[in-house]
Amino acid sequence: MENIQVALLTVLMFFVLVSLHEWGHFYFARRAGILVREFAIGFGPKLFSIKRGETRYTLRLLPIGGFVRMAGEDPEVVEVQPGQTLSVRVKDNAVTRIYLDRLDERSNVMRGEVKSLDLERDLFITLDVDGEIERYSVHPKALIIARGKETQIAPIDRQFGHKPVGKRALAIFAGPVMNFLLAFVLFATYLMLQGVPLENSSKVFISKVLPNTPAQQSGLMDGDWVKSINGVSIGGDVEKFREQINDSAGKPMNWVVEREGTELPIKVTPDTGTGKIGVYPSGEMRNPSASETISFASNSMVEMTQRIFEGFRKLIFGEFKLDDLGGPVKTTQMTVEIAREGIDQLTLWAAILSLYLGIFNLLPIPALDGSRLLFLGIEAVRGKPIDPNRESMVHLVGFAMLMLLMVVVTYNDIVGLVRN
Template sequence: MGNIQVALMTVLMFFLLVSLHEWGHYYFARRAGILVREFAIGFGPKLFSIKRGETRYTLRLLPIGGFVRMAGEDPEVVEVQPGQTLAVRVKDNAVTRIYLDRLDERSGVMRGEVKALDLERDLFIQLDVDGEIERYAVHPQALIIARGRDTQIAPIDRQFGHKPVGKRALAIFAGPVMNFLLAFVLFGLALLLQGVPSETSSKVFISGVVPDSIAEQAGVEKDDLVKSINGVVIGGNYEKFVEIINSSAGKQISLVVERKGEDVALKMTPDATTGKIGIYPAGEYRKPSAGETLTYAATSMKDWTGRIFEGFRKLIFGEFKLDDLGGPVKTTQVTVEIAKQGLAQLTSWAAVLSLYLGIFNLLPIPALDGSRLLFLGIEAVRGRPIDPNRESMVHLVGFAMLMLLMIVVTYNDIIGLVRN
């Protein structure tokens, strides 16, 4: 891949991982009848924003995740109180717009002082209009407009906290599930792109070259077809090729490869200790069957899940140092290097990241999906929810700690890049 392709594929990969995770939350929240106020990719200041239907879709500055903001999860930022003067627009005998500022500039509205209102259950507003008390029904999708922003009201039956525990849990759990499904698909796709070794291969190719290795310095390139080594014709004898290299530690070897239809003669000396030259030889590949693809995807999911939890274990018991952890910068750096190896390798790496993202989000760490599911589980056992203010505080503190950790590991990433 060229540099532009690598950059585009890297950005697309991260966008896919985060977007699908958040789409899982979004889709099942909508299925449960919850009002989704915002679907965001990234955190921090908005770079792009567009509203479609009831939801605002935003792209934010910091590409370190995303979120789906549902009505009722957090205190609503716009409140209307009795005694407040405002203006309303009525259509078909129901209030569709409630204006809180710049009242003199509004046309076609009713202006008055709020005497009573209920924007969650009974959906009405009572105004004193020039000394007369008027009562208006409020449309369930009415907008409150203030400071140039519009916020849709959230009747009680559209709020996250008033849905059954099962529906709320599904809306939260769906995010990680989407990552697991994506990982399974990507592992299978990676095998389809790469293929499986043919049992009757008649050729040996160079499937990869280690950067700065003996082979790379000698001029070996990826996809070279091996013709002979030290005058011995290789054909499809993969084992013979490896044996000659390993037995020539510290001795010069002559390698003939076919590249773009032409024979290229190369000379190099395998490492005197290991007998290696830094290549990944492989035979011919064939297209895998559907059964092989599904089996490979399932096996890869199982194997990588074990590796990920082993990494968590080492981190908990101090077998990793903080400097060993990588943040967004290091992850991007590794992704770029893998993308240079080819689409199959990048697809496999994306599958690993998607699996990791799903597992990590299910950990019972405040602000993550796992913590929110834990609170829902406690609510199901107790028969009543935990104080929403206390739960919000736990998630807020957890989010702040995660952001602090992100800053530290990003700092380590940058220092590592400078040192290298």
């Protein structure tokens, strides 16, 4: 693939993996009636931001994940207190805008001192307007405007913490589920791109030529049909093909391949040490049936899940060192290398990453979805929630530790790149 195409596919893959995960949270939060304030891809400073409906969609600087910010999950930075002077805009007998600054510049508003208010349950505000006490109803989607920023109020029935445990758990669990579904679809797509070996194949093809190998240097290309080697017909015997190459380490071989209907002579010399030329051979392929596709995707999910947990086990018991871990830089580097091998290999890699992302997020590590589900489970058993301040502190500390780990593995990635 061309470098620009590889770069675009790499960015697109990460964007899809993260976006679909966050979309799962977003969709089921919205279905539960929770106010979603922000749908963000990345962390850190905003690069792009647009508001649609009640939600602001943002793209942030650090491409290491994303988040969906729901009302009630974190303290609101805008507060209105009794005794404060502000202006309100009233439409259809309900307050739709509450202005906290630049009051002299506002037009078509009522200005007064706040005597009392409730923006969560009863939705009202009482103002002293030139000595007259006026009580106004507040629209459930009213906006508070301060320092050039609009913040929609969150009535109690639209806050995350006041929804039933089941709805909250579904909104959290939906993120990893989306990754599992995507992984299944991508495994299935990979099989459809690759095909299924045809029984009693009569041909051997070169499905992939690796770069900087004897095969590439000799002029072999993806899709070549190998008809003969040293005058001996290959037919559809892939094992015979491999054996002839292995037996010719360091010796020139005369091939005849067919490419786009034309027979071409190719001379290739297997590597002296490995006896390989750098190709992936395959027999004739056919399109998989629906049952074969589902079976392959299911088995791949099970097999890769076992491998992922085996990796976690080795990490816990010290069979991996911290220096062995890879971060965003190494993952991106591997993705670029895999993308160069073709869209089929990138599809398989994306399926593995999506499955890993779903599993990793379900681990009971503070700040991850698994930890939040654990707190919800404890709440369901106790019949009452854990102190929100304590839970927030746990998640905050966990997030800080994850960011520290991210810095360490990213440093390892960069050092590795420099050394190589």
